[in-house]
Amino acid sequence: MKKRIKDISQNPDVQMLNISVEESMPLPYPFNEPNSEPLFKPLTEEQKNRYECSLDGVSALGIPKPKSKEEEEKLVGAFIGGLRKLLRKEDNWTFLQPLVLSLNYCAKCNTCSESCQIFLASGRQEIYRPTYRSEVLRRIIKRYLTKRGKVLAKFTGNDVELNWTTIARLAELAYRCTLCRRCAQACPIGVDNGLITRELRKLFSQELGIAPKELHELGTVQQLNIGSSTGMSPKAFLDIKEFLEEEIEEKTGKRIKIPVDQKGADILLINNAGELLAWPESLEAFAIIFNTAGISWTLSSELGGYDAVNYGVWYDDVQLARIALKHARIARELKVRKIVVGECGHAHKVTTVIADRLFTRELNVHRESCLPLLEDIVFSNRLKFDSKKNNFPITLHDPCNMVRLTGIVEPQRRILRKICPQFREMEPHGVDNYCCGGGSGFAIMHSMNFSDWRSSVAGKVKLRQVLETFRDVIDPDSKKYVCAPCSNCKGQLRDLFHYYGVWEKCGIRCVGLAELIVNAMVDMKMPFLPP
């Protein structure tokens, strides 16, 4: 039976949705045979007993079940208090105007539904519809914070009861959206369900202290206190940097020094520190390109300065501002001309656009994406290329934060057209492309069975797109690449491809843009990409 809005507050012991492969969106070859898709891993009985999971049998937040009635009431009271703050200009000046507009003017036409990859992949499950969580929140606000909503509750449809179950399910539901904002792009009025979801996450974090451990404790808090969301201290960073220099020498035969804390350099490059561990070849590639092109650049070994990520953008304005300002202060102290953001989508959006207004006076440092710079280098003939070195089928994934949300669409394409003779677009692409399924922090969230949900639901449309793009060369012997110029997208694609065995069955893997540029360089005696 189709779930109703008010069901979110009812039957706390009954799971609202049981995720099943059978009901979900089918995939093309070679995943169109029965039992060719991995089975979704349910939570263990112990996990079910300990944590709230009655939304869909998934736990992203690990919210412990309440032990007393008082605990339940305390949560409800705190939630209402947080809602009031969310709608007050003193507390939420950062996003009040777009939030209020989106809350007040939805025509409930569901035009946005078909643009949501989670809704589509789940087999159009009602609770994943972009308007579902927004409508729950809207009805709660009207019923509990407005006089009209109370008096005319039935007439105005404000039938959602606020209790512990509603709040816990809503908290989980806030983490079933990748904030890709494809729904907002489809809305004729400009209602932004992605923003509503983000603001809901903010309420939970800033008022109730509820946020995924990977984003908060291990994410922003660790970045500000230890230096990186990976837990990498400045000393560890410097050790890794030396290791990268040695690796570059092994691969190229050249001793390239990676500059750190060079005052007065032209560029401060901030990269996702996770790449140093998962894809060290990305920073190696940047070092080779910049060195060969004669670019004046530096990295920072300051606390937080060697990690471009800013998970605050997904759940918390205070943490967002703290990290963004930290980056600007470091750039200021190093007296660089500009900050260049490496291949990290959300860092692009935060550093170049969202935090723009937080950078007041001397902190308003010039900031830009690495993509126009790479394009300038590639087309300026400072590097010599042999595109035959990249002669394999390749497509481009558009990281939402870089493309739809920052408007950097063409530089990466122009580069690929020049250095990859078999480049092909996936459909849809550019600003209309789908999210990889790892957006809004999902790529690094793996508590309990969340990784399974991320691959089997959130990332499924992306997998379908990739398979359809390569359908004429799907044989695993034909090696193919998805270029994803974003660390989180790469992480998600790596996990997604591993979950479905895409490398083994189809010969597809993902790669960054800088690595492809280096691989095509005439100077490179050995292939830079892994075999």
Added chain:
Amino acid sequence: MWLQLLTYTSFSFFVFAFIVKAIKYARMPVHLRWELYPVANEVGHDSGGSYLEELDWWTRPQRKSYIKAIAYIVREAFLFKKCCRNNRGLWYFTYPFHMGLFLLIGWLILLFIGAATMLAGISVAEGASAQAWIVHYLTPGVGVIGFVFGIFGGVGLLIKRLVDTNLRAYTAPVDYFNLSFILAILLSGLSAWYFFDPTFGTPRELMMSLVTFSPIADTNIPMTINIVLLSLFLIYMPFTHMMHGLAKYFTYHRVFWEDEPSRPGGDIEKKVEKLLNQPVSWSAPHIQSGKRWSEITSERPQTK
């Protein structure tokens, strides 16, 4: 005269409420940037890109084309392209419904022109001057098409909301009421034309009486009902989400397409500095509640 008084009151109230709403949204604090691409006024980035595609973008003049933005808005307003592309089933009804309403606004303007023409001593009738002749024929043409389109779309939307389970789940009694309210206005207007007044001469006379603050001789019953309902609707509408036309200006121009970088010493910076001086009252452990934004964001988060 009571009909005129009601019309003056409701129209004035609507204009007043519209302005108050617009000021309320316009005066909301400057927010962090939240653009969504393509931004219609961007020039030279046809794939939906932005000035951020350019190396050292701050050294180049930001090229904006308001004509491009207006062309986009006009296209969207008169074709409902987004709805057509993403929700064709709804578009078949919402498009004629809204077009009907737009035509009826045009009809009201024609009535005003007709009234002004008559006040200038020119008869609006068959065989009159060319201008009056156009008004004479255009007024019923635009009005009837507007009413018919509006009724067709409105009935379609009502049925679709009742029949389509995906829409029904999100439709409250108030939404059916709103649609029915508009339909009642449209049906009474069309009845007045069909049964009593094929040239829309009476509403033109009413328009004249409104302009000259003078009583009107006579109105037919459907027209009286029509004016009363429309007046009540004008008072009711500002309290509903049906003001989404106004909201759309802000969601697009002040959020999605704002595209306005903060410049050192600029207005945005001054506004933000004031906001950063406000105290924060959020209660989570990592926020030092009570301190100012500027203080909190300069500190490291406290851990549990």
